[in-house]
Amino acid sequence: MRVHPPVTRFPARASGPVDRLADFMAHLRANGLQVGVQDTGTALAALTTIDALDPDQVCMALKSICASNRDDFARFDDLFAAYWQNRGHERVGQAQTAKDRQRSATPGQGDGATGSGTADSVDTHRDGEADQQGEGRLIASRVRNLMRTDLRDVVSPDDMAQASAIADRLARAIRDRRSRRRKAAKRGEALDMRRILRASLATGGEPVRLHRRARPDRPTKLVCLLDVSGSMTAYARPFLAFLRGLMGADGATDAYLFHTRLVRITDALRDDDALRAVNRLSLLAQGFGGGTRIGGNLHQFNDQYARCLVSGRSVVIILSDGFDTDPPEVIGAELARLKKRGCRILWLNPLKGWRGYQPVAAGMAAALPHLDLFAAANTLDSLAALEPRLAAL
């Protein structure tokens, strides 16, 4: 069955199908699809293998050539209809993908709309370019603002996702450690001469079997303790997203919440749906947001979990403001006990980022001598700035 296509108004100077198709490609580019000159050629070749008079077929064929990811694939039909079926050169700008946004946010690199379009569509191209750049600047500045915003005000899912992404990077910075020694391995960059020689005795001195050596990974294990007491509730959600990111980088990361009690949340955080996990936990956290017993909780952690989970290759991250209702000596003693396991202890304090902050809270002061790193954690910027310091630990 052939559906007669609605008559399309073509640019006056467009003479043949080649011009029209090139103009359509420019239309796709203006709407953020990544199509190159080569694709135009492929598309023309494709049209010769199908019934080019049937708009449905043409749409499907061009879709499989021009779309290169799921987003493009989903909105191609609309773009096609907008161009060929005379609904005008609509821009479906809102549907820009995250990648496009990144690209347009880096000026000079954008592929722009420099297509080989015809006179009629030049206006559209200019629009496209202006829009893209405009949006790029907007986003760049928005990102900068966001990075400096105190985490208490970070609430949108996008921001959460970013907190998560930063955490992921941090976790990798901490985690990627390779041993200096080499160990026998199935595949490795170096030959294991000793083993080759020993094995060659069995084959009459002929090194038939090649043994190799590689540097084994010695991953650092992360253990996170997040304070969700009343004074920290404002930070709970972004920090949970942050924890979630830390978890994503490695299967062995461990996480805990504490307020007046200590709760292990490792399994809950490993939920497939990131946002659902964070939302669920932040409800949990809010439900408890009362006083804090940092010392008592550290004691429980040492008793219950540390002995099997914390070793010399662990990094313990404590996210807390240091306001403790337990006597300060308890914190000091428990941290010293934890430290004896050979781990490194980081304390990220959102208050430290505030101007004029002094660690005068008795608990915080007692903890300071036992910390390997005491850093601010009140903005995404300050979290991201941790990366080189953690890598150097």
Added chain:
Amino acid sequence: MTTWRDIQADLSAAGYVAGDDLAMAVHLALALGRPLLLEGAAGVGKTQIARTLSQVKGAELIRLQCYEGLDASHAIYEWNYQKQLLAIRAASEAGESGPGIEERIFSDRYLLERPLLRAIRQPKPPVLLIDEIDRADEEFEAYLLEILSEYQITIPELGTIRAVSKPIVILTSNGTRDLSDALRRRCIYTYVDYPDRATEMAILAAHHPGVEGRLIGQIVAFVQTLRKEDLEKKPGVAETLDFAAALVGLGVNDLTDDPAALQAALVTLLKTQGDRAAIPFQVAQRIAGKAA
């Protein structure tokens, strides 16, 4: 000249019901000689299309399963070191000298073919399935670029090996990592979604010809409702087929007839403990009631 409708008909004759988008993409990939990149959730039939296509074309299926750490020596070629060593020893006993041996041990006979090299050296174009490309590392993706765009492989000791016949290349991805734009650009792309109601019924009818139409309708309605639930792992087409087989095996003619049998058959659809807990007995019954 074959049209995309022919391809669709051929595939469905071989038991694979392809949607229009997919059939068109397969047709273009064949007509233009370009690789075909299929993305989509697990269990929507991405791997199966390669198998069916090789059946339809009467071509050999060469499969490369990607995994983290896959490298050139496992995917493209490797020198047969032991054989080379023996050849050197044998030659030196016979009193042969250097250059001759060298030329011989770096020749075709001492080369171990891996799937990619094998695929481009077949006299008859095979179907090359590169499964779950997103699991391989990015370096491996870069290796692929030369093969996919030029259909040639460069071996330093031997020179460039050009394809004897262009293989039909199908890449699949589950989206565990984003593929590079360079790779995407070289491919015909299609996103394989869960099939709609009519397609899924056709698939079921093709695989289980004995099942009556009413039960097929119920099964499909049941599974499609289940996909809308908040599940960790949504059941794919493969699961639907298993589910149908299980019901047939349990002698069920109507989903609402035997609640216990339905509950038992659910093991074929819900594959994690969380999902089992999310669809308790009552919920399953309610969905089945709606589907009937």
